[in-house]
Amino acid sequence: MKNTTEPIGRGLLYNLYQKRLRRALTPEMMPHHVGMIIDGNRRWAKQLGYETAAHGHRAGAAKMREFLTWCDDLGIEVVTLYLLSSDNLAHRASDEIDALIEIIADLADDVSRFRDWRIKHVGNSGCLPEQLTQVLEAAERRTDGKNGLHINLAVGYGGRTEIVDAMREIVREHELEGRSLEELADMLTPDMIGEHLYTGGQPDPDLVIRTSGEQRLSDFMLWQSAHSEFYFVEALGPDLREVDFLRAIRDYVGRSRRFGG
Template sequence: MRQAEGRGPLYRLYSSRLRHQISPENVPHHVAMVIDGNRRWARQLGYDSVAHGYRAGAAKIIEFLGWCDELGIKVVTLYLLSNDNLRKRDSAELADLIDIIAGLAGDLADSGDWRVQHAGRAELLPDNLATALRDAEDRTRAHTGLHVNLAVGYGGRHEIVDAVRRIIARHGERGGTLEELAENLTPESIGEHLYTGGQPDPDLVIRTSGEQRLSDFLVWQSAHSEFYFVEALGPDLREVDFLRAIRDYATRDRRFGG
């Protein structure tokens, strides 16, 4: 059963009440999001193409980022297209999704002061998508607002491999020995060479559609993250669902592995 976005006075009252229950000091710095269920949403509504679900999901992403910005969240990472998607999705469906993501990157670059960064392997992507992501990065590089990571052509395990390869390559350029490399290889050095190097790890990972799995998303960075799963399909996500997630996060006792 699809959830409809509330528009009445009771919904607005409840949203306002939730916001007042969230203290600014308890808002996560970095939120990661898997907006899942777009295809299921389109099929439930009887659309002849799941592209309608992807478009609705892209529109929801813009809305979601606005919610994050309003609460003072500084970094958001969005899982949009995995390496597995590139290999396994139907070619026509994948072509639609690629065009939609390229359009989304352009829309984000036009959204005021947000900064866009691609996280993933650009060499795996079609030229038009790689160009759109690079253009969005270039156009927003000097922006100081919400930092938006777009995980496209992304895989968490591949990211770790790429990070280790960068470390090895740079060590080789300096003429270091294998013993020195082994001695200096630390979790911190790997973290610095990830696609999100220099950013704080996500405090909270949210996934829609009721699925409760990571799907190779931020495998390294989410080691100490909190997780929150929402039953609503991606395009049906409401602001109150998001605010509940933040409120729930704020009440947790984060032990960081303890």
Template sequence: MVAADDGARTRALLQVQRARRWVAPRLRSMRAPLRVVLERGYERRLVTSVDPARAPRHVAVILDGNRRWAREAGFEPRSGHQAGADKVLELTEWCEQVGVEVVTLWMLSTDNLTRPAAELGPLLAIIEDTVDRLARDGRWRVHPVGALDLLPASTRGALEDAAKQTASHTGLHINVAVGYGGRREIADAVRSLLAEHAARGTSLEELVEVLDVEHIAEHLYTAGQPDPDLVIRTSGEQRLSGFLLWQSAHSEFYFCEAYWPDFRRVDFLRALRSYAERERRYGG
């Protein structure tokens, strides 16, 4: 009798194990679609919670975390940069959907230009391709922001071609910050201002008498554009690293833990909601 009971118990345990082996993978496969459904529902709630009247006109984004994303996933840096480039195309769509007028994308800093050629070359090629894709969309205006003289001829040419090709477009204005550094921008603005007044015959003493902040602002890479209302940085880093030093004096900041390739529409909408809930004081 004991042997019979043991046999029945063994058969029952085997049946349970077989059931688990059958059910477990099916439960796992159900989780992803369920997560997508829940995320979409959350997105819809976020969209309705953001007041269009309080949406930022100009959003600036520090696209940070491509290399760390690639390293943690076991990929080469190039894969991270490509994933980040694909995310840029998604972000521009999201900006257009909520009525953002200007978006500034920091793709490459002046410091990044010192990276090893084995990494920098593929990164520049990805940037050139991304800029071309933005220009070929046919809706958006692409404006290079940075020290173009520091860039290789092919990258500089791609940026200049995109600017010419989209100069008459009236959709989303996309500032592509490549070879950009905030200190370099201010130095370039002052240099341009001095050269302009020297050409007019203005003496240094005369310039000192009339110089104010607006004169410098007129010579920035983003001259004529509204300053950024909201600056977003991904990857969890909480610093500007010299990004839009002059223009961000009164900007609101939002720091997101996600690496740039993992940045979702939900994260973007959360940033907009956070911005809309703030009372901007403009230094007052």
């Protein structure tokens, strides 16, 4: 059904502008890995008069499936969606978290059955309900071996905890090999730590996008985003448009990336 609230002329101009943006982007320009911090779902629900934040989280989840198709259609190889932080689990009301966990489970199951996408859970499974962990594990198994868009679902995720977990794993492995702490200190490198992160073996994000106008990382991929480009969109999560995404990619393409400079 056509959205009759938008004048036909405006919709036509929007479509033409969107097509022009897409045509200007070529495969070699694309970031390999895009991180998305979906934010503003609760405000979206409140502004529209919904009684609970769950309406906003559902709309945000639907938008994330749409966002993944935009990325896939442009040839982006890896996308990480920040869906639920460990801080959210600790500080949000239990009824909101219960609804959000159900929504995330539905999203994980949905995207694992769509196209040839490959799903990986990144986060601390120990802080998640068993039912959600089972859904995430099933999504990984179902998509194992697929060669399409690689999707990291960051659920129960915290960047600082990820680094601590990586260091713990390195120390355990070193201890099992019977080596001393002095030897570990001499061997330790950024590459070694990177290999033990939840995203070990993946490219670091080239571009991190955040919706809702907030300009902070909120403990998202702190190690991996050391040299990432950042783009902040004013739109609330469920209101994100493809043209907003294409503008973010265009902005990324126009930047001169400096690694440490």
